Amino acid sequence: MSATSAPPGNQENQLVDRFGRTVNYVRLSVTDRCDLRCVYCMPEKMKFVPRTQLLTLEEMESVGRAFISLGVDKIRITGGEPLVRRNILQLFNHLGAIEELKDLTLTTNATQLKKYAKQLKAAGVTRINISLDTLKTDRFQEMTRVGELKRTLDGIDAAIACDFDQIKLNSVVLKNYNHDEVFDLVGYAIDRGIDISFIEEMPLGENTHHDRAASYYSSDEILKDLRQHYEILPATKKTAGPTRYFALTDHANTHVGFISPHSHNFCESCNRVRVTAEGRLLLCLGQEHSVDLRRVIRSNPGDDEALRQAIIDSMEIKPKGHDFNLNSQTILLRHMNLTGG
Secondary structure (H helix, E strand, O other): OOOOOOOOOOOOOOOEOOOOOEOOEEEEEOOOOOOOOOOOOOOOOOOOOOHHHOOOHHHHHHHHHHHHHOOOOEEEEEOOOHHHOOOOHHHHHHHHOOOOOOEEEEEEOOOOHHHHHHHHHHHOOOEEEEEOOOOOHHHHHHHHOOOOHHHHHHHHHHHHHOOOOEEEEEEEEEOOOOHHHHHHHHHHHHHHOOEEEEEEOOOEOOOOOOOOOOOEOOHHHHHHHHOOOOOEEEOOOOOOOOOEEEEEOOEEEEEEEEEOOOOOOOHHHOOEEEEOOOOEEEOOOOOOOEEEHHHHHHHOOOOHHHHHHHHHHHHHHOOOOOOOOOOOOOOEOOOHHHHOO
């Protein structure tokens, strides 16, 4: 019985690592390609993985179904930019129809949302995270190298009109690049009744654009800045990811979140793994511990159990945490677009 033809069925979670952490959240990259070239994500002239090395959409569905059968109830589709993958709605439609999957989410730069938002909602997508680092047209082009701000903003509005369960903005904050815009970005989120998270840059891949240590702007600094404008209190809101949420006293429909891999390490509660577009199961964002699921799938065609067992066995090599160090000369050569968000 193939993984793509049979429903996962109700299963107790079988994915518990050596440190007692239960994995119930998978970030599944469907492509390393993107229609932007954000300075913290990839070099301007990125060398992409040959398409022949990527998992097919059917293989990605098999991976998703295998994880769901093992107790995972949240899958986030990531990239690169997921919506540039040809026929990607096929994967959303098939995964969205699985009853045991409680949360099918998307990370996107919004350039394609004007075209796809309604179809994603119909497919069962529950939540969308949208990258937006600046509201200045010239700065947007500088930070994305090729982007058009209006196209992204139009995509955000198209998603809001579809009434997803949640839409959240994600802003990577770099000192002397966009740290002066945190007030404006929060105001933009408030005006639309959506959430926003600020992210400390993660040191993945070689970077010749800026000095990561010099451009580091911590979550605590952002929070201090925002408290000059807003009354902000810790919130009880939780999602499956590492975001710490704060409530804005006078704006109940908007929460401000922080993803802080440097200043507030979140490894102890890690419930996530990532699958790259070429089928590499990454057990940690900041380490290279991995399993080649593509090899397992193609060596055992139609064998659900081989894939499931490889995933279960991978829990034995999930590391305790990352070792991010902005001042270290040792870097992970894997860029963010190859990592899967």
